[in-house]
Amino acid sequence: MENSYLSSVVKQANYYKKLGDETLNRLTEEQLFYTPDSLSNSIAIIVKHIAGNMLSRWTNFLTEDGEKDWRNRDSEFVNSFASKKEVVLYWEKGWNCFLAALNSLSSNDLEKIIHIRNQGHTVTEAINRQLCHYPYHIGQIVFLGKLILKENWKSLSIPKNQSETYNKEKFNQKKSRKHFTDDL
8 A cells, every 4th residue: 555655646746736837837927926815825926835835844854844944934925036937946846846755755664753843743644734735725826827817717627517528438448447647
């Protein structure tokens, strides 16, 4: 189970990254900085928070607390990006850190205890924690992208009113063991 767990979490992480990538790619620079109101975050700010979290949590994660001294979480909610290129580069930096950490793991690492703000977690628990946190924010990114693009939005999953067609295609295939992201 441990090997399938590691394989599965890497595929899940890449799937969520892809959802974010596709949304970022569809938007203009101006759209990345759009905020619906003064209490909301732009996509650029959400990216800054996710990547900041990834860099803090997954840099030297087996030997250092996941809340690094150099992280200033509050500043993640203040825009410091000047361009779409900067947003995308920071997004990639965070994901590269997270995915490299996941890819470095073996099944022997999963029960090791690591700390986040002095709270002990097994590596498995820390992965699960982040695989709930990151998709939460990626959902915000996708939703904002959909609101911004309106009728120009192209679904990143099964399009509305297409479930029957999608299911028919899936059920016409031979049963097999694979991850749901393998066909994406």
